Amino acid sequence: MRYVRMLLVALLAIILVGVALANRQLVTVSLFPGRLDRYMGGDWQVQMPLFLVIILALLAGMVLGLVWEWMRETTVRQESARRAHELQLLEREVRGLRVTHHAPRDEVLAILDAPKPAPAPAAAPGATVPANTPLPASPAALPARR
Template identity: 35%
Template sequence: MKTIRYVFWAIIGLCLILIGLANRDIVTVRAMPQAMGDLLGISPDIQLPLFVVIFIGVGAGLMIGFLWEWVREHRIRADARGKAREVESLRREVDQLRGAAAGAKSDDDVLALLEKTG
């Protein structure tokens, strides 16, 4: 299984290296269109190799997707926390009832509970 994992990551690494070698040309990345930058007198831009821009775009997309999924699952996590609190409360109640039943000196838990309530 480890061999398959290593082969998989080696193939991924080789593909990333090939993409980087094929896209080495320098591109200009602008934060706003040229006309708007000229109008405002500022033009924030940076020159990077194309593969860096591609990798940053993929990374930003992954981070946005992870954040979106984390926010979407908030309700599920809140429900799970509520259920865990309920289970713990019920577990404590069962332990208390078992302790009370042991004090009644009965071999049957159901009979001890009936004697306690009746």
């Protein structure tokens, strides 16, 4: 991207030099139309090379465009500043909450932080009843099936 930008700047410089060399004749630039300048008191005309008039007109257009965009984006800048201020307030509030709620006092956090109970021992391979479950003394003690 850097080389593309340098290439465009070099191309623009070559074009501007070409315009300057092709338009070296002097022209008269007047601020007021016709002979109105004599009523304004003073000489409101100037003679300069045509390429200078072209370049100054381009620069004036660029400056006017920049000022226009700056004025148009005023509402965007104001909204951005308002949101930045709101963000600072919220960050300050979060910092304060972190200081005051540093220890986990929440019941859910206390449950999550509690140690886990040991798992029950696994059944022996092939057994249908876990190893620690007492067997009934007689078949009569078993619950009746329906």
